[in-house]
Amino acid sequence: xxxEQRLVLLVTANNPQSQLxxxxxxxxxxxxxSVVAPTAEWKGMEASPTVVLLDADHIDEATMQQWxxxxxxxxxxxxxxxNLRDEEHAVEILSAMNLQGVFYxxxxxxxxxxxxxxxxxxxxxxxxxxxxxMIQFFRRQQLNSYRPVCGLTHRELEIIAMLGTGASNxxxxxxLFVSExxxxxxxxxxxxxxxxxxxxxxxxxxxxxxxxxxxLVGRRQRDNPASIIPPPx
Numbered sequence: 001x002x003x004e005q006r007l008v009l010l011v012t013a014n015n016p017q018s019q020l021x022x023x024x025x026x027x028x029x030x031x032x033x034s035v036v037a038p039t040a041e042w043k044g045m046e047a048s049p050t051v052v053l054l055d056a057d058h059i060d061e062a063t064m065q066q067w068x069x070x071x072x073x074x075x076x077x078x079x080x081x082x083n084l085r086d087e088e089h090a091v092e093i094l095s096a097m098n099l100q101g102v103f104y105x106x107x108x109x110x111x112x113x114x115x116x117x118x119x120x121x122x123x124x125x126x127x128x129x130x131x132x133x134m135i136q137f138f139r140r141q142q143l144n145s146y147r148p149v150c151g152l153t154h155r156e157l158e159i160i161a162m163l164g165t166g167a168s169n170x171x172x173x174x175x176l177f178v179s180e181x182x183x184x185x186x187x188x189x190x191x192x193x194x195x196x197x198x199x200x201x202x203x204x205x206x207x208x209x210x211x212x213x214x215x216l217v218g219r220r221q222r223d224n225p226a227s228i229i230p231p232p233x
Contacts, residue, residue, distance in 0.1 A: 006031035006120050011038055011067065012055035021109075028113045031120065038063050049076040051101070051119045056093070057083040062166025068097040069165075078119045082112065087130055094134055095207045096164055101125035150193045150209075159186050160210070164203050 008031055012018045018035070025033045036042045038059045052071065054064055064081075071079040080101030084090050090102045101119045103112050115125040124131075152160070155176070162172045169187070173180045187199075194209075196202050 007050045008033045008116055008120070009042070009050060009052045010035045010055065011042075011052060011059060011063075013037065013058040018055070024109055025113065025116070028109075029116060049078065049120055049122065050074070051078045051080060051116055053101075053103075053116070054079070054081045055083055056081050056085075056089070060166075061096070064093070064097060065165040071098070078122075080115075080119055080125065082107075087127070087133070090126070090130055091133055091137070092207075094130075095137060096203075099126075102127075102130060152190065152193055156186055156190050156193075157210070159183065160190055160202055160206050163199050164206060 008025060008029060010018070010022060010025075010033070012035060014035060014037060022033055022035055038055070052067055054067060067079060071077045078100040079098065080103065081090075081093055081099055082103035084093065084102060084104050086104065090104075093099065094102075101115055101124065103115060103125075107115075118125045158176065159172055162175065167175070169180050169183045173183045176183070187202075190202060191197060194202065194205050196205055
């Protein structure tokens with residue numbers, strides 16, 4: 001694969017600090033490096049593979065979920081997050097969306113470049129301790145999936161999943177082909193059944209009790225399941 005076909009796309013605020021980071025990646029990585037603002041629309045580029053690097057300091061949860069959907073629909077796109085506070089923060093993000101790479105605020109620039117290179121090769125980049133925690137998390141969710149979930153109906157489960165994407169009542173209604181009033185009625189019943197008072201509490205409850213799908217694996221990694229290279233502990 002030609003080096004110029006590879007792309008690292010930073011989704012972050014364009015400021016002097018981020019520009020220094022971008023310039024450093026340009027110097028160290030044998031690939032294209034581009035940046036897009038969190039609120040800007042990105043139409044894609046003719047590059048493969050692509051690593052999308054989400055800045056946790058400048059991206060809200062709804063925007064992260066939008067990139068999550070784009071990555072799931074793409075053939076050769078890896079999703080990673082940087083500027084995460086610590087492993088607890090990483091677990092919180094990974095319980096709601098699929099990431100192939102995780103970088104912390106304390107990571108050295110050299111380590112970030114090494115991780116991005118690994119991601120461009122189609123491998124995962126996260127610590128063994130984090131992977132162990134997520135395996136245990138998904139095992140618990142798998143066990144929970146065989147148990148009744150507080151009496152929630154299939155439609156209520158659909159709606160609570162959409163809450164996690166940041167969808168509004170109108171957007172949920174449009175996707176489910178029902179009225180906004182029907183969505184509000186479902187939300188009232190959901191809140192009552194799981195004993196929460198607002199959307200944020202419902203999303204947090206869903207993360208703890210329903211979980212998210214296991215991390216997506218790129219095409220090359222499916223061909224080579226052993227290609228999980230964690231960073232040094």
